[in-house]
Amino acid sequence: xxxxxxxxxxxxxxxxxxxxxxxxxxxxxxxxxxxxxxxxxxxxxxxxxxxxxxxxxxxxxxxxxxxxxxxxxxxxxxxxxxxxxxxxxxxxxxxxxxxxxxxxxxxxxxxxxxxxxxxxxxxxxxxxxxxxxxxxxxxxxxxxxxxxxxxxxxxxxxxxxxxxxxxxxxxxxxxxxxxxxxxxxxxxxxxxxxxxxxxxxxxxxxxxxxxxxxxxxxxxxxxxxxxxxxxxxxxxxxxxxxx
Ligand SMILES: [Zn+2]
Numbered sequence: 001x002x003x004x005x006x007x008x009x010x011x012x013x014x015x016x017x018x019x020x021x022x023x024x025x026x027x028x029x030x031x032x033x034x035x036x037x038x039x040x041x042x043x044x045x046x047x048x049x050x051x052x053x054x055x056x057x058x059x060x061x062x063x064x065x066x067x068x069x070x071x072x073x074x075x076x077x078x079x080x081x082x083x084x085x086x087x088x089x090x091x092x093x094x095x096x097x098x099x100x101x102x103x104x105x106x107x108x109x110x111x112x113x114x115x116x117x118x119x120x121x122x123x124x125x126x127x128x129x130x131x132x133x134x135x136x137x138x139x140x141x142x143x144x145x146x147x148x149x150x151x152x153x154x155x156x157x158x159x160x161x162x163x164x165x166x167x168x169x170x171x172x173x174x175x176x177x178x179x180x181x182x183x184x185x186x187x188x189x190x191x192x193x194x195x196x197x198x199x200x201x202x203x204x205x206x207x208x209x210x211x212x213x214x215x216x217x218x219x220x221x222x223x224x225x226x227x228x229x230x231x232x233x234x235x236x237x238x239x240x241x242x243x
Pocket of ligand 1: 011122
């Protein structure tokens with residue numbers, strides 16, 4: 001059995017501007033990848049002339065699929081939560097939907113946003129972090145959701161973090177990183193995936209310079225792993241793991 005990576009995000013385009021490097025690097029190594037996006041981005045600030053949230057959501061689902069294809073992602077899925085409203089979801093139910101998917105897919109490594117909400121401190125990103133963290137742990141516990149399949153415990157959970165901020169925006173308090181990923185070999189593909197999000201072109205343009213300057217690396221923090229240990233600096237999310 002080969003290694004598997006699961007990535008949980010809030011909006012179409014999180015998969016590329018946030019996690020694109022890690023996902024494309026994994027794909028290049030033959031690691032199976034599964035991206036779960038909780039909303040279809042109906043409440044996006046950039047509307048691309050869409051007449052309704054529903055229309056924008058439909059557009060963004062297609063852009064998400066095209067971006068995942070560019071990154072070489074094996075499996076992708078958009079759930080039906082409302083963009084901008086993840087703080088209102090039934091926590092236990094939403095975490096259960098992730099538990100079910102972790103038990104089915106059986107990833108070795110799970111990646112998601114940190115509790116800071118990422119570079120733009122989006123509350124949806126914070127909620128994705130919390131739901132994924134709960135699901136990561138509950139998936140391996142037999143008392144939790146016994147009706148949702150056999151328990152399965154992924155080996156590692158990482159949060160996305162950053163070494164820069166977006167000028168003029170509320171600064172997050174990001175976690176110190178434990179993994180520095182050199183993503184130069186996939187940097188062009190990450191940028192190309194971002195361009196698949198045609199409805200979000202103003203955002204792509206706005207952040208272009210920042211990503212050109214800081215985009216050679218992605219940073220992650222190890223949040224949970226088997227055993228007890230001090231934090232170590234690594235250059236690979238899968239260091240020491242065998243498929
Ligand atoms: Zn987002």
